[in-house]
Amino acid sequence: MCPNKAITAGRPLYVIDPMKCTECVGAEDEPQCRVVCPAECIVANPDFAESKDELLAKYHQLHG
Numbered sequence: 358m359c360p361n362k363a364i365t366a367g368r369p370l371y372v373i374d375p376m377k378c379t380e381c382v383g384a385e386d387e388p389q390c391r392v393v394c395p396a397e398c399i400v401a402n403p404d405f406a407e408s409k410d411e412l413l414a415k416y417h418q419l420h421g
């Protein structure tokens with residue numbers, strides 16, 4: 358589901374690696390994990406606020 362493989366199963370919570378998450382910029386129109394989360398528990402971290410250009414650059418860096 359995650360285009361960047363940014364999500365891993367932790368204990369007790371799943372963890373999103375902010376160095377890999379692009380909020381799905383570059384791959385999808387909206388964050389896919391948020392679309393499928395039944396509890397709406399995935400929220401943006403203001404400490405990692407990035408522009409669309411920065412997110413797209415990260416996406417291209419991850420996918421070469």
Ligand code: SF4
Pocket residue numbers: 358359360361362363364373377378379380381382388389390391
């Ligand atoms: S927003 Fe997209 S890139 Fe970020 S963790 Fe969710 S599915 Fe992965």
